[in-house]
Amino acid sequence: xxxxxxxxxxxxxxxxxxxxxxxxxxxxxxxxxxxxxxxxxxxxxxxxxxxxxxxxxxxxxxxxxxxxxxxxxxxxxxxxxxxxxxxxxxxxxxxxxxxxxxxxxxxxxxxxxxxxxxxxxxxxxxxxxxxxxxxxxxxxxxxxxxxxxxxxxxxxxxxxxxxxxxxxxxxxxxxxxxxxxxxxxxxxxxxxxxxxxxxxxxxxxxxxxxxxxxxxxxxxxxxxxxxxxxxxxxxxxxxxxxxxxxxxxxxxxxxxxxxxxxxxxxxxxxxxxxxxxxxxxxxxxxxxxxxxxxxxxxxxxxxxxxxxxxxxxxxxxxxxxxxxxxxxxxxxxxxxxxxxxxxxxxxxxxxxxxxxxxxxxxxxxxxxxxxxxxxxxxxxxxxxxxxxxxxxxxxxxxxxxxxxxxxxxxxxxxxxxxxxxxxxxxxxxxxxxxxxxxxxxxxxxxxxxxxxxxxxxxxxxxxxxxxxxxxxxxxxxxxxxx
Amino acid sequence: xxxxxxxxxxxxxxxxxxxxxxxxxxxxxxxxxxxxxxxxxxxxxxxxxxxxxxxxxxxxxxxxxxxxxxxxxxxxxxxxxxxxxxxxxxxxxxxxxxxxxxxxxxxxxxxxxxxxxxxxxxxxxxxxxxxxxxxxxxxxxxxxxxxxxxxxxxxxxxxxxxxxxxxxxxxxxxxxxxxxxxxxxxxxxxxxxxxxxxxxxxxxxxxxxxxxxxxxxxxxxxxxxxxxxxxxxxxxxxxxxxxxxxxxxxxxxxxxxxxxxxxxxxxxxxxxxxxxxxxxxxxxxxxxxxxxxxxxxxxxxxxxxxxxxxxxxxxxxxxxxxxxxxxxxxxxxxxxxxxxxxxxxxxxxxxxxxxxxxxxxxxxxxxxxxxxxxxxxxxxxxxxxxxxxxxxxxxxxxxxxxxxxxxxxxxxxxxxxxxxxxxxxxxxxxxxxxxxxxxxxxxxxxxxxxxxxxxxxxxxxxxxxxxxxxxxxxxxxxxxxxxxxxxxxx
Numbered sequence: 011x012x013x014x015x016x017x018x019x020x021x022x023x024x025x026x027x028x029x030x031x032x033x034x035x036x037x038x039x040x041x042x043x044x045x046x047x048x049x050x051x052x053x054x055x056x057x058x059x060x061x062x063x064x065x066x067x068x069x070x071x072x073x074x075x076x077x078x079x080x081x082x083x084x085x086x087x088x089x090x091x092x093x094x095x096x097x098x099x100x101x102x103x104x105x106x107x108x109x110x111x112x113x114x115x116x117x118x119x120x121x122x123x124x125x126x127x128x129x130x131x132x133x134x135x136x137x138x139x140x141x142x143x144x145x146x147x148x149x150x151x152x153x154x155x156x157x158x159x160x161x162x163x164x165x166x167x168x169x170x171x172x173x174x175x176x177x178x179x180x181x182x183x184x185x186x187x188x189x190x191x192x193x194x195x196x197x198x199x200x201x202x203x204x205x206x207x208x209x210x211x212x213x214x215x216x217x218x219x220x221x222x223x224x225x226x227x228x229x230x231x232x233x234x235x236x237x238x239x240x241x242x243x244x245x246x247x248x249x250x251x252x253x254x255x256x257x258x259x260x261x262x263x264x265x266x267x268x269x270x271x272x273x274x275x276x277x278x279x280x281x282x283x284x285x286x287x288x289x290x291x292x293x294x295x296x297x298x299x300x301x302x303x304x305x306x307x308x309x310x311x312x313x314x315x316x317x318x319x320x321x322x323x324x325x326x327x328x329x330x331x332x333x334x335x336x337x338x339x340x341x342x343x344x345x346x347x348x349x350x351x352x353x354x355x356x357x358x359x360x361x362x363x364x365x366x367x368x369x370x371x372x373x374x375x376x377x378x379x380x381x382x383x384x385x386x387x388x389x390x391x392x393x394x395x396x397x398x399x400x401x402x403x404x405x406x407x408x409x410x411x412x413x414x415x416x417x418x419x420x421x422x423x424x425x426x427x428x429x430x431x432x433x434x435x436x437x438x439x440x441x442x443x444x445x446x447x448x449x450x451x452x453x454x455x456x457x458x459x460x461x462x463x464x465x466x467x468x469x470x471x472x473x474x475x476x477x478x479x480x481x482x483x484x485x486x487x488x489x490x491x492x
Numbered sequence: 493x494x495x496x497x498x499x500x501x502x503x504x505x506x507x508x509x510x511x512x513x514x515x516x517x518x519x520x521x522x523x524x525x526x527x528x529x530x531x532x533x534x535x536x537x538x539x540x541x542x543x544x545x546x547x548x549x550x551x552x553x554x555x556x557x558x559x560x561x562x563x564x565x566x567x568x569x570x571x572x573x574x575x576x577x578x579x580x581x582x583x584x585x586x587x588x589x590x591x592x593x594x595x596x597x598x599x600x601x602x603x604x605x606x607x608x609x610x611x612x613x614x615x616x617x618x619x620x621x622x623x624x625x626x627x628x629x630x631x632x633x634x635x636x637x638x639x640x641x642x643x644x645x646x647x648x649x650x651x652x653x654x655x656x657x658x659x660x661x662x663x664x665x666x667x668x669x670x671x672x673x674x675x676x677x678x679x680x681x682x683x684x685x686x687x688x689x690x691x692x693x694x695x696x697x698x699x700x701x702x703x704x705x706x707x708x709x710x711x712x713x714x715x716x717x718x719x720x721x722x723x724x725x726x727x728x729x730x731x732x733x734x735x736x737x738x739x740x741x742x743x744x745x746x747x748x749x750x751x752x753x754x755x756x757x758x759x760x761x762x763x764x765x766x767x768x769x770x771x772x773x774x775x776x777x778x779x780x781x782x783x784x785x786x787x788x789x790x791x792x793x794x795x796x797x798x799x800x801x802x803x804x805x806x807x808x809x810x811x812x813x814x815x816x817x818x819x820x821x822x823x824x825x826x827x828x829x830x831x832x833x834x835x836x837x838x839x840x841x842x843x844x845x846x847x848x849x850x851x852x853x854x855x856x857x858x859x860x861x862x863x864x865x866x867x868x869x870x871x872x873x874x875x876x877x878x879x880x881x882x883x884x885x886x887x888x889x890x891x892x893x894x895x896x897x898x899x900x901x902x903x904x905x906x907x908x909x910x911x912x913x914x915x916x917x918x919x920x921x922x923x924x925x926x927x928x929x930x931x932x933x934x935x936x937x938x939x940x941x942x943x944x945x946x947x948x949x950x951x952x953x954x955x956x957x958x959x960x961x962x963x964x965x966x967x968x969x970x971x972x973x974x975x976x977x978x979x980x981x982x
Contacts, residue, residue, distance in 0.1 A: 049577075049597050053818040055585065055698035056577045056599055058731050088814050090863070092840050099817035156822070285863035287872060290702035290811055293732050 012217040013252060015245040016225075017180055018172040019237075021187060022207045023197045024143060025068035025164035031142050032059030032102065032292075033162055039203045043157035051162045053097030058291050059142075061086075065164035066109070068196045069140045070297065071305045072166060073110030075190050075312060078138060080302055084109045085294040090285040094156050095145040103167075105286040108139035109297070115170070115190075116314050117182035125329045130314070133183050134171040141165050160204070172211065172222065177242035184208060184234045189313045193338045201233050208237050214248040214258070223248070223258060228272060230264040240265035244272050316341060324348055324355035333363040339377050340367075347384035347391075357391045365405060369413045381416030382409075390419035399428055400479040428477070434486070437470070437478050441486045444469040455491060463487060498526040498659030499979050502716040505662055506564045509556065516556070516567030519662075520549035520611055523569045527614070527660040530982045533641055535633045536655035538574045539582055540614035545569065548611040555609060564719055566609030571661030573652050574615040575622055576707065577696035578602050581612075585698050586630035587620045589819045589826045589847035599696020600731065601665065601707050601724040608723045613661050616651030620849045621816065622672055622700045624648050625921045628912055629851045636908075637679060638980040639946055643905035646676030652710045653680035658982055663711040663720050667697055669704045670804055671900075671925025674937035677710055678771075678900035678949020681939045681978065683717045683966070684710045686925075688956045689932035690735035692721075693728030699815040701808035702733070704929040713976040714938070714967045718742040721959060737957055745960035746967055754965055756782055757792035757893035762924055774941025774948040775899045778969060782897070785968060792893060794885040797927065799878050801919060804926040806862050806875035813859025819847065854915065883931040890955045895965055898924050900937040900949035924951055934959045938966045939975040947975075 030037045033050035049057035073080050087105035113135040121128035143163040148155045168187060174180050188199040188206060199206040213225035228244055231237040243265075248258055262275045311319070317335040320326045326334075334341045344362045348355035366387070370380060390412065394404045404419070411422040423429050444466045445452055454462035463484065470483045497519070500508075508514035524542055531537060552567035561567075572578060575585045577595040579602075584590045598606065605612060619629035627635045627650025635650045637643040638658040645654040649666030653676035656664050666673040668686035677684025685708045692707045699705060709720035725739040758779065766772045783789050821827040821843025828842030848856070862871035889896065901921055911918045928935035933956050937949035950969070954962030970976055 052823060054577075054595070054597070054824070055575075055583060055590065055593070055818070056595075056694075056696040058695050058699075060730055060732055090814050090817060092817065092820065092837070094820075094822050094836075097818065097823070099820055100814050283865045285814070285860065285865070285868075287810060287814070287863055287868070291699075291732060 011253070013214050013249045014217050015175050015212060015214050015241075015248075016172045016222055017174040017176075017241060018211040019170045019174070019180060019183060020209045020211075021168040021170075021184065023072070023166050023168060023187070023191055023199060024205045025065050025166060026195065026197050027062060027064040027068065027164050029062055029064070030162040031062050031065045031140070031164040035162075037163050038159070041159050043155070043159060046159040047161075051097060051158055053099075059102060059289075061292060061295070062164060065140060066295065066297075067305060068164065069109050069138060069166045070302065071194050071309060072168075072191065072196050073113065073138050074302065074306050075194050075196075075309050076110070076113045076115055076135060076138065076168070076187070078110035078113030078135065080110060080297055081107065082298070083107065083294050083296050086289040086292040087286045088289045091282065093144070094154070095147050095161070097145065097158060097161055101141055101144065102289055102292070103141035104139035107294075108137045109295075110138035112136070113138070115183055115186050117179065117186045118314070119178060119182055121328075124332075125327065127328045131179070133179070134173045136169040136171050138166055138168045141167060172213075177238040177240075177245070180210065180241050181234055181238040184237055186313075188234070189336055193313060194309055207231075210237065210241055210244075212241060212244045212248070214245060214252060223252075224260060226258065226260065227262045228265060229262060229275065230266075232267065236265055236267050239267070239270065240272060243270070247272060310338065324352060324359065326356060326359045330359045330363045333367070334359065337377075343377060343384055347388040350385075350388055351392070354388065354391045354395060357394070358388060361387060361391065361405075361409065365409050366413075369410065373413075381414070382412050386412060386416075386418050393419045393423065397479045397482050399423060400477075400481070402480075403428055403476075432474065432477075434482065437474065437482060438486050438490070440470045440473040440478070441466070441483060441490055443473070445487065445490055452491065497522045499712070500662075501713050501976075502565070502568045502662040502711065502719060503713070505568055506566075506719075509567045510561070512556070516549035516552035516611060517546060519567060520545050520569055520613075523613065523661060526658075527655075530638075530658050530660065533636060533982060534638055534654050534658045534660065535635050536571075536616055536645075536651040536658065536660055538584055538586060538615045538617050538630075538632055538651070541581065544581075545611055545613050552609050552611060562607065562609035563723070564608075565605065565723055568610050568662050569613040570605055570610045570720070571613050571616050571652060571655045571664035572602070573618055573649055573664070573666050575618055575667060575698040576602060576665060577698070578612055582615055583698065584615065584632070585621045586618045586632055587819075587847065587849070587852070588631045589844075591631070591826060593824055597696065599707075600693035600728045602696060604724050604726070610723070614655070616649070616655055616664060618651055618672075619648035620852050621698065621812070622648040622667055622669055622705075623812070623851050623855055625671070625675055625918050626906075626908075626911065627651065627676070628908065629849055631849055634908060637905045637946070638982055639681060640905065642907055643946065644679070644908050646679035646901070646905060648672040648676075649684070649710060650676045653677050653682055653684065656680065656682045656710045656712060657980060659979070663709060663716050665707060665720070665724070666710045667700075667705055667707050668925075668929065669700045669808060670929050671922040673708045673710060674925050674935055674949065674951060675901050675922060678937040678939075678951070679905035679947065681947030681975065681980070682710055682712055683714055683936065683938055683976075684708065685717045685721055685936040685959070685963075686928060686934060687721060687725065687959055688735075688934045689929070690733055690737075691739070691934070691957065691959065692724050693726070693731040693734045695728055695730040699811075701811040702815060703811060704804075704808055706929075714746070714963055714970050715743065717936070718746055718963050735957070740960050742960050742963060746964040749961065749964040750967070752964065753786050753788070754782070754895065754961075755788045755790070755893045756965070757790060757889055757896045759794045759797065759889070759896055759898060760791050761794055761797035762898040769899065770903050770943050771899050771901060771948045774943065775897075775950055778940040778950045779897055781969060781972065782965075789897075790893065792889040792896070794882070794889060794927065796878060796881045796885050800882060800927045800930060801923055803875045803878045803882065804922075804930060805858070805919060806871050807879060807930070809855045809859030810863050810872050811859070813856045813863065816848075816852065816856055820844070821847070851915070879930050882927055886927070886931045886933055886953075894955070895962055896953040898951045898953065900924060900951040904943045904946035904948055928953050932956060934962055936962055936966060938969060939978070940969065940973075941975070
């Protein structure tokens, strides 16, 4: 029997905001324990939560970017449960009236090769709601200590429908959410800092069966790759069990990335009764069209749309766009140059995606600190286009200098004396000499072997001490031989 | 020091301070002396900090000497119910759970009193976490009614009412979730005001039932209540349920409305058992007084009155079960010395079992039950619907009348221990006060006479955010009667 997996994800994303969700205390990461606290965060008697508007802006923007409906009102509920990381022993969340309803995430699956765009799919969302994050428990041999710095950070939970069927789809789903959040400035989604966390619900059923199989919940998925690997492992495990005739039992499992396997955390939880009820300390929020449209206007062009546009408008190959687009700053940097000379966009794209990224990575530099500007980079492409210097000289000699010093292409060429000190007439003379000195390749070319021309190119380059433009040489030889 | 100083009203004291015939330090010393003299009998205070109070009084005198007195309350000792956060002072809620807790911050009302220059004085006893009607649920002590030391002072603000009645503070702050200011005020023969929900910020009030709790004044006359209400009212960004509405000058507005011919309503459901209600006679006389002033007094109906107590005990306990979850033995509360370290839940169980008293446990269990899945719709959701009906009852009544007159409590103060074993009969002592909290409207209790030597209160229920009218109606009665000058003999 063939089996298929059904996967739903619950993705928690911290909203980037100066202060916490229900308190004015600063939000942050990496501080000394229990420094980002106040009476509200510590759950002191008498402390009251007050909604942070920045958190609402963040989630509404996220909802709009992920194609959700934003109902006119949403309200706040208490989810009651005892756990030391939760200062009030209830979480303020949204039970039956979330801020964002429905929606979907467009994902891309891997193509046949890296040069080919893969299949795009829409993964349906159930909802996105806002809640407070909890503190962090640290366990030691004798004690457990709790740090409330993270408590009350603005957290949204993006809940998908059981709409995915492989680890790859889950990987693509998280990647797409991450890129969208970063593009919109809602979150940095750094999983190492806990800014994005995912739990998966995984079940397996015989192909063709309508009802879902018994699901398990998979936790501790600490990286996007971890999500993929954990899910794939779990699908194999469940399929193997089912094939052996063993039923899957409801349980919570954990991904152990070190061992590369899933481990059972707890079997069949007692059904939690969270005793949800509307939080009497907070008023429902009304979200009008003005508010929505103001935030909608702040949403930039989203990655998939930008990628499709780059491929069409600038005729960039897929492989280049898939390097440029995931990084919003990089894509904007590219476009600042490309839109000034759309015909040169491919050369610009190549330089940005290959040379610029390589130099940045070797120098350990961020794009914002880069000395080359879109304008100077475009200047280099134009110099090559004019035939002032050959492309390989531009890439190998000029570009790295520009990167180091911030000079324009012209300034580097001038300083290093890279400009050809002869004209096209001289190159033509050298070409004729090369033709005369190499009758064999000439004959081969005339017999229809295009590649034979390469044998003439070398001698000309040698005569020009490498300064002749190969494209120009190629053109001239063809003319002479025609 | 004059013997009567401790029974002077805050307004009178304010005048003396203003004329520099009295210094804040003298006043505070007298207050401390009075407190000590009667505290053995009254037991209104969980604690007090003499040095701190005298320091505040000195600061007040210094301000006045420099011509920088802050407001009418500058230098006036104000007693604080022990469920309001005062920076650097204990905040016990009369619970073993918080016996050692010292607040690191000020409640908004406390901050406001500080800007007014008031001298914050002592921590007043209450039923544990404000759950009760007799102050017998305090984990620390039972406060006595100054009029009869064998009787309870009412609750939960029993310490506030008793201290005010006994002259241990010029005025006090209480909190009212179902009558916790008005009922003890009526039992102790003082004025107690529960403002409209949202009038006073709850920030810094240890929550019992968030949608019902309000902080309010307990004073020896109506004018003082207006002064203290003025000082603590106003929108607060730290409490989302505090209302964005400008407050009038309560005192000026009250004076201005002197002599108005009010239309007053008598909810017939509240008077149905008048014959068997011991506290009713002075109330009926008070109603006659208003008639004699030329006010129109008419019967109105609040048809859902019968459901108020049940509705209240579902909503209040539901919210309490969640509000009190933070007292868990983890951070700042009582922690059991012995618990099973292998079982992560046991620290909660042991600490809460030791830290909470019987009534608190009863209500937490009740509240947990009504919120449980499978019961939520039948209890909590139904109660919310009934709450809406109760609110609508009042809206309808207020289309016809300016305010309602009712007894504050079905009986005068009862004997200590009398109802301790019968929680239901204890709950029913709030029967006239609970509805105002459910509807969010303002209410107050005003001394209107005696029954068997114990004070009886007249309750006035006003329209939302019309406390000035309510106070004005009270003022008419008070001005024509001598009850504010009657004090218990201690």
